[in-house]
Amino acid sequence: MSTNSETLMIRDDMIRLGQALKLANVVEDGVDARDVITAGEVQVNGTTETRRGRQLFADDVITLAQLDLDVVIETE
Numbered sequence: 001m002s003t004n005s006e007t008l009m010i011r012d013d014m015i016r017l018g019q020a021l022k023l024a025n026v027v028e029d030g031v032d033a034r035d036v037i038t039a040g041e042v043q044v045n046g047t048t049e050t051r052r053g054r055q056l057f058a059d060d061v062i063t064l065a066q067l068d069l070d071v072v073i074e075t076e
Contacts, residue, residue, distance in 0.1 A: 005067075006068070010073055013057065018033040038052075042062065046063070
């Protein structure tokens, strides 16, 4: 099974999981984010995460379906 990997650039030092999924355009809105998270379809650093408000930091990896999102802080 192959996995696609993408970089998710954030401006601050932290982002919440639901916001990250919306920013990455893998969900349409907050309702979709809540649905996939509470259904257990999202992993953070290899562990299933069911909290939409989970705080993510640089080097965290979000996995949804066959997509890995690597969280990176944008530098100026």
